[in-house]
Amino acid sequence: MDHDNHLSRKTVLKAALAAGASVPIAMAGVPALARTARDSGGSPVFTPACDDGDDPTPAQTEGPYFKPNSPRRTSLVDASTQGTRLTVTGFVFGAACRPIANVLLDFWQADTNGAYDNSGYRLRGHQFTDAQGAFSLTTIVPGLYPGRTRHIHVKAQAPNRPVLTTQLYFPGEPRNSTDTIFDPELLMTVRANGPAREASYDFVLNVPQSPGPGDPSDPTDPPTGGAWKAGAAYRAGDRAAYGGRSYACLQAHTAQAGWEPPNAPALWRAQ
Template identity: 55%
Template sequence: MTTRRDLLLQAAMLSALPGLGFAQTRGLTLPLEPTPPCGEQAVPTPEQTEGPYYTPQTPQKTQLREPGMAGIPLRIGGLVLSRRCRPVARVMVDVWHADANGQYDNAGYRLRGHQFSDADGRWQFETILPGLYPGRTRHIHVKLQPPRGDILTTQLYFPSEPGNARDGLFDRRLLVQMGGDDTAKIARYDFVLDID
């Protein structure tokens, strides 16, 4: 049942990020500050390895979750910003991750795809919460390619995961803001590119 508190939180997210449609996910409890902060003390989003399962030339799509696919639905999105907190449009955001069983599709493009940030720097994917890959904590791989500038390859992590403390690649600066419940999740991360 949707409570009054849920409706207020949904309205707050809509006003903060119009067009992302985050308010359609139940249990929304996300803070609205950029992650990581940008501005005078801006620190660009940290780079990380692409890992062994990157596949180039992914299809352009925002819907990665397929009908009947196992796993908890996840809506993930945010902004692509410059060091000065300006939105960066036309950035190719390419994502890939394991399925609910921790397996990567290395033959096709399941749970792989890209899109371009809009004029306000917004990006978003409908997918599932990644499963646990042996030896790693839960994560999503991301490549960002701006119209001008270098490609950023990194990974996003989820809060309160027991595997975070054991994963040698884990970086707290790459934690998404998370909300939702056991039936649907929502996550936000604002990338800061090393451009003006």
């Protein structure tokens, strides 16, 4: 990927947010964003994410405490579980930055005291991404044990594809600098929500995909012109009229209500 001349989806979203433009949470064709605020209505938070050709999420060791056949559930806690409550949300994307449905995500972790349940399935469970490639996990902030920083284990497997085994980390942890396998590319974005914590991470799997409508590499989507129209697929360089003015498209995207050219300076430039 030409990092000097290519406007990534993540760059466009950052620019739109900085400019105060209206950016819907579910941005079709621009998925490089962890939607930590899809329920709260707050501003999205960026994490290591799919960025038009970036490397897939790095693999890490399984460790000694994985157990197969975990129960299917999105919450690993109950009323008796001790520790700071943590919600982890995100999406799973493939090689073309498009979400993948029905990805198996198997999570396991230490309890608040740094111990793993090796006789049962406490703080262990698996789930599948929904039709939009999204997942949500309710758990606790894991405790520390000798030699490691705080982390959550996960196995991710798209349908009929190899398994990615990796770990997720917490920013600002003192032991991040001494943990021999810590990888900053696996840092979650974490914020406080009262006494609880909310985290986000988007996985990128090495799964071949065809580009979708509006992607710059999609040769079947012809340039459009005339008046701006929601639902139209625009390419960089296309022109559209809105409110009596002409605008040039800066980044390929599929138009949505709220992204009218005056409201989306990261996508359109007035001529």
